[in-house]
Amino acid sequence: NAGVTQTPKFRILKIGQSMTLQCAQDMNHNYMYWYRQDPGMGLKLIYYSVGAGITDKGEVPNGYNVSRSTTEDFPLRLELAAPSQTSVYFCASHSSYNSPLHFGNGTRLTVT
């Protein structure tokens, strides 16, 4: 099993550009999450999904969008990138309410 796979690993964007961060899991997990982590800080929840077709906002959703058309994939869309979105983005998944989250290795995004 590959677990949770995030692509790309690194990306540099110019202000105003858009991009999609990809997240895929091969564990048939219903629950998926997007977190961001700023330098020296803990992780903050951006969006989450409890199954295909169901998504909801977390703590810091502004400037982002998500979709969940399949169980496996949970892409995160950045529209009109801003320097404040410079961060490390982590995707995670788990199978049932109280099962542990499995995290990907992150996407390091810089907006200049």
Add this chain to the structure above:
Amino acid sequence: DAKTTQPPSMDCAEGRAANLPCNHSTISGNEYVYWYRQIHSQGPQYIIHGLKNNETNEMASLIITEDRKSSTLILPHATLRDTAVYYCIVRSSPSAGGTSYGKLTFGQGTILTVHP
């Protein structure tokens, strides 16, 4: 969500037990305590979780006080590779609206440094 309080940093000698404390005085009866760690900005790694009983696995032990207001993560024989940020998290209960999910709310964690 119940909040947690952890010391910002701790040191431990290699080969000794590392005991990482966590306070969660507002925890609810059906909320679990989870521990994760993060090494060199990699994705967080699950360590252990528990409700009220003490738990042990191949990585660590979790001791939860009887009133559940605090807990301690024990790494029995710390190695240099255990140097990381350790997060104590109280996992949210299913929302009142019926959409169950088990999100994790991360705090600042404890930076554990294991030295030779």
